[in-house]
Amino acid sequence: MERSRKRKLQAPKPSPVKSEIVENKDNAASESVNGLYPTHPRPTPEECRAVRDDLLALHGFPPEFAKYRSRKLKENPTSSTDAAGSSPPPPPPPSLSLSLPSVKSEPRENGEDEAETVLDGLVSILLSQNTTDANSTRAFASLKRAFPTWEDVHAAESKCIENAIKCGGLAGRKASCIKNLLKALLEKNGKICLEYLRDMSVEEIKAELCHYKGIGPKTVACVLMFHLQQDDFPVDTHVFRITKAIGWVPGQADREKAYLHLNKRIPNELKFDLNCLFVTHGKLCHMCGKKGHNQQRISCGRPCPLSKYFCSTNLK
Numbered sequence: 001m002e003r004s005r006k007r008k009l010q011a012p013k014p015s016p017v018k019s020e021i022v023e024n025k026d027n028a029a030s031e032s033v034n035g036l037y038p039t040h041p042r043p044t045p046e047e048c049r050a051v052r053d054d055l056l057a058l059h060g061f062p063p064e065f066a067k068y069r070s071r072k073l074k075e076n077p078t079s080s081t082d083a084a085g086s087s088p089p090p091p092p093p094p095s096l097s098l099s100l101p102s103v104k105s106e107p108r109e110n111g112e113d114e115a116e117t118v119l120d121g122l123v124s125i126l127l128s129q130n131t132t133d134a135n136s137t138r139a140f141a142s143l144k145r146a147f148p149t150w151e152d153v154h155a156a157e158s159k160c161i162e163n164a165i166k167c168g169g170l171a172g173r174k175a176s177c178i179k180n181l182l183k184a185l186l187e188k189n190g191k192i193c194l195e196y197l198r199d200m201s202v203e204e205i206k207a208e209l210c211h212y213k214g215i216g217p218k219t220v221a222c223v224l225m226f227h228l229q230q231d232d233f234p235v236d237t238h239v240f241r242i243t244k245a246i247g248w249v250p251g252q253a254d255r256e257k258a259y260l261h262l263n264k265r266i267p268n269e270l271k272f273d274l275n276c277l278f279v280t281h282g283k284l285c286h287m288c289g290k291k292g293h294n295q296q297r298i299s300c301g302r303p304c305p306l307s308k309y310f311c312s313t314n315l316k
């Protein structure tokens, strides 16, 4: 309640601005203010909407992201996700639908999703690095089972945390990152909690989170989009590959620059849906998938709806 009230009191955010803010560790800030790729005026808002509609017609809205979409609409019903108004977009006819394996939409074992805190979300994202969704979901559930509160995790030996999350891979590195984060939060704020981020601006949140060791720009962008219901557009491996293939970012762009460019070009109200759809499509479409463009058709036999946008110079 309190949170919604505060959010409503914030001044309306001007549309394509937040992407102009760059992580401190990057010196691209001045570039971005002047337009990162001024000679690359894509994607246009019309292209964004067309691609969103094409992917939505193919996949429906991905169920594994539906809870975040509902939260976003609950928090700020007028600001975002314009697909099919405020209701979840209708699923495509079963014959056209490509759905993800059931493991993706399994509920968390640690309790109600509605009770998920910002810190839960951030740790989930940290655990999802360099592993599958299924493994990171298992690692998070195992961590919460072993240590029900974040204070318990903070008090635990690193080795015990490592053991609890080992099914997610890179357990040593992830355990140390989580432990450092909890320690820093306690020292700085006197409590282990990140709910205060909900009352901060996107720029302030980026500046705040990037101070913590092991939390990079992509993690911050995911926290903003999924757990703080802000209009941001993280660039993961699927988003990077697809947006490059369809010519939305120049072929030479690295992921950091693609993030800045896409956040500047994509209308805020389309960011969430497009991002979720790109991730889902990247996992399901053989043509846009990791293995590259060596297959002409996706698994159900329908042509990839993005093939008409492919930019031959960017195909890799």
Ligand SMILES: [Zn+2]
Binding pocket: 281, 285, 286, 287, 288, 289, 304, 305, 306, 307
């Ligand atoms: Zn595709």
